[in-house]
Amino acid sequence: MSKLPYILAIESSCDETAAAIVQGGERLVSSVVASQIATHQPFGGVVPELASREHLRNIVPVVHETLREARMSLEQLDAIAVTKGPGLAGALLVGVSYAKALAFGADKPLIAVNHLEGHIHAVLLEQRQAGNNNLQFPVLALVVSGGHTHLYLAEQVGHGWKYRNIGHTRDDAAGEAFDKVAKLLGLGYPGGPILDRLSKFGDPKAVRFTLSQLKHADRNSRGPRKHAFDANSQRFDFSYSGIKTAVLRHVETHNMFAAIEERRAALLAIPRPTIDDYRRVCDQHTLDLVASFQRAMVGDLVGKTLEAAQETASATLLVTGGVAANSELRETFERRGAQEGIPVHFPSRPLSTDNAAMIAAAAYPKWLNREFADMEVSGEAHLPLR
Numbered sequence: 311m312s313k314l315p316y317i318l319a320i321e322s323s324c325d326e327t328a329a330a331i332v333q334g335g336e337r338l339v340s341s342v343v344a345s346q347i348a349t350h351q352p353f354g355g356v357v358p359e360l361a362s363r364e365h366l367r368n369i370v371p372v373v374h375e376t377l378r379e380a381r382m383s384l385e386q387l388d389a390i391a392v393t394k395g396p397g398l399a400g401a402l403l404v405g406v407s408y409a410k411a412l413a414f415g416a417d418k419p420l421i422a423v424n425h426l427e428g429h430i431h432a433v434l435l436e437q438r439q440a441g442n443n444n445l446q447f448p449v450l451a452l453v454v455s456g457g458h459t460h461l462y463l464a465e466q467v468g469h470g471w472k473y474r475n476i477g478h479t480r481d482d483a484a485g486e487a488f489d490k491v492a493k494l495l496g497l498g499y500p501g502g503p504i505l506d507r508l509s510k511f512g513d514p515k516a517v518r519f520t521l522s523q524l525k526h527a528d529r530n531s532r533g534p535r536k537h538a539f540d541a542n543s544q545r546f547d548f549s550y551s552g553i554k555t556a557v558l559r560h561v562e563t564h565n566m567f568a569a570i571e572e573r574r575a576a577l578l579a580i581p582r583p584t585i586d587d588y589r590r591v592c593d594q595h596t597l598d599l600v601a602s603f604q605r606a607m608v609g610d611l612v613g614k615t616l617e618a619a620q621e622t623a624s625a626t627l628l629v630t631g632g633v634a635a636n637s638e639l640r641e642t643f644e645r646r647g648a649q650e651g652i653p654v655h656f657p658s659r660p661l662s663t664d665n666a667a668m669i670a671a672a673a674y675p676k677w678l679n680r681e682f683a684d685m686e687v688s689g690e691a692h693l694p695l696r
């Protein structure tokens with residue numbers, strides 16, 4: 311048997327410049343992620359122009375470092391993979407252009423990968439590493455990140471994978487809600503990991519977010535529930551702009567703005583705040599609000615996903631994307647999944663947020679199918695996953 315292929319992948323869809331080499335869709339040879347958090351932090355969110363500029367600055371050293379860590383040269387690679395979309399247009403352009411140049415210069419095939427498919431394959435890569443090669447189908451995947459809250463039914467067709475979107479957020483993505491609430495509370499960017507760690511110190515039952523603040527109006531007008539799942543008519547949508555507004559109302563009615571400004575200024579004066587610093591600048595009321603917000607988000611994500619799993623008779627659940635790093639989300643999915651008899655798999659935390667190992671893993675089935683991109687390929691900000 312010929313040796314398993316080495317695929318070098320490049321990821322630049324948002325605010326991480328990443329490269330990785332994975333052999334045979336499974337063996338992680340090297341992986342480098344250059345985060346731009348420090349660049350975007352003062353602005354409380356990703357600034358697209360700055361992201362493109364940082365990618366331009368980072369991409370060559372990141373790819374060199376990936377080859378160096380792997381002790382490999384370009385000649386030893388079997389293919390170059392790259393994130394084609396979805397993501398920021400200017401950011402994607404940097405990765406796609408560089409990958410095309412590398413592939414052309416080294417005379418290697420080029421493989422275009424959907425970023426969301428990458429997130430799904432982050433789980434599959436690690437499941438294969440753990441020896442779990444027999445997933446039970448149907449597989450339902452929740453991709454929950456700063457840009458997406460999407461549910462896909464995934465099936466394997468030959469070597470390849472096909473996806474059917476059965477739900478997504480109508481407005482804000484879950485990670486976006488975490489980031490916006492953290493910003494509103496003066497806690498900085500990116501909000502998810504900070505709120506995750508602070509939640510442990512608050513009372514999740516202190517502030518009640520009602521169901522109507524979390525659910526989309528359309529969910530009421532779905533009509534009587536059908537017995538058989540019909541992908542064309544039944545959707546499992548999410549909506550997170552309501553809860554963000556509810557947090558804002560709470561802040562207004564409790565006159566929290568002055569304290570928030572003080573907190574923002576105090577944190578800006580600390581170069582790399584630790585969890586103790588964050589705790590110190592938060593009163594108990596704020597910690598309770600944070601814990602209650604997270605509890606509501608997690609309850610909604612887990613509840614709706616398990617409802618979708620039940621109605622699609624899914625046998626396996628994959629939960630992936632940046633928000634899948636959230637401790638309460640993981641614990642709740644594990645507990646509720648076990649109660650309902652459905653195995654739930656996550657990526658390890660480093661592979662939950664953006665990285666290139668997941669892109670290399672998703673490229674492997676395409677390599678087996680000889681699904682190569684031509685030199686005309688370009689980034690697509692709104693690339694759908696099918």
Ligand code: KG4
Nearest residue numbers: 455456457485502506632633635636663664
């Ligand atoms: O997948 P990712 O790195 O980038 C996108 O494709 O969007 O996800 C980033 C998002 C951010 O919104 C960040 O706040 C959120 O994931 N995130 C978290 C946690 N870690 C990252 N949200 C909640 N809890 C976490 N521990």
Ligand code: ZN
Nearest residue numbers: 455632663664
């Ligand atoms: Zn992502």
